[in-house]
Amino acid sequence: MNDNEKQWQLDSRSNVFDGFYRLDKVEFKHTLYNGGWTSTIDREMIHRGNVTAVLPYDPKLNAVALVEQFRIGAMNQESPWLWEVIAGMMDKPGEAPEEVAKREALEEAGLELQKLSLIAHYLASPGSTTEEVFIFFAETDLSSAGGVYGLAEENEDILVKVIPADKAIEMLDNRTICNAISIIAMQWFKGYQNAR
Structure with missing residues (x-):
């Protein structure tokens, strides 16, 4: 055929x-x-709507910003608190994926991002969902990043940490980072680091 x-x-x-x-x-x-x-x-x-994610990276510190938050879908894992890249739903009509990534970075991590580069755009699980995922990379200053963020009205309680690149890659390799969006972002980042 x-x-x-x-x-x-x-x-x-x-x-x-x-x-x-x-x-x-x-x-x-x-x-x-x-x-x-x-x-x-x-x-x-x-x-469930489409999702955007972003991996902020500071080239001067050679570090990334990752977030930790509670995920009910991980309740059968060792811990339902997962380390992830910043991500959020595209829930405002007409909003471009890049704009959602910037908004989520501000809401979830207090980061103002400028230029984003697309890492991946894919279908999450097309056998059962219409969800599309957009993952971005952004170079930014992380020298004052970190803390607890999130929107109270969305019951968000998000810990933000700046993590050295080698430690973040170790978190990928030892399965501390274990959700698909973050694995894809970090696998890309691992290649990016190896090419430097």
């Missing part, structure tokens, strides 16, 4: 739950590689 022969059809979509996330039940079909169509496929699809 060539690309022109690839087709799909959405037969139905209904909302099952609408809270912090939205859950839809969808029924669809698609063409098969060997010809013909699938029978109707039933799936649940999560809509």
Whole structure:
């Protein structure tokens, strides 16, 4: 089957739950590689909005800013407090990913970022969610960074630390950093450091 022969059809979509996330039940079909169509496929699809993330780096200190916060999805891990890059939801219509990354850096870490470079843009888990992720890198002054940040109205309690590059890479390698967004950002950063 060539690309022109690839087709799909959405037969139905209904909302099952609408809270912090939205859950839809969808029924669809698609063409098969060997010809013909699938029978109707039933799936649940999560809509949680898109996410931006940013890894702030100070070249003078050779250090990055990372955040630690509680994550309910990690409750079965050694600890639900995870070390991550700064990240947040794209929840304002029309706001560009770069602008969200800058806003989140200010809200979550008190950092004013200027120029951002895109590290990655990908689909988080397209078998079950529509979520897209944008990860950025930003050089900035971290000499006075650190502390506790976050928006009280969003129940955010975020510890910000400036961590030397080699220690941050060690945190990646020993799985102290264990969520996908942060792993992707730090793997990129590891290559960036090796190329310096």
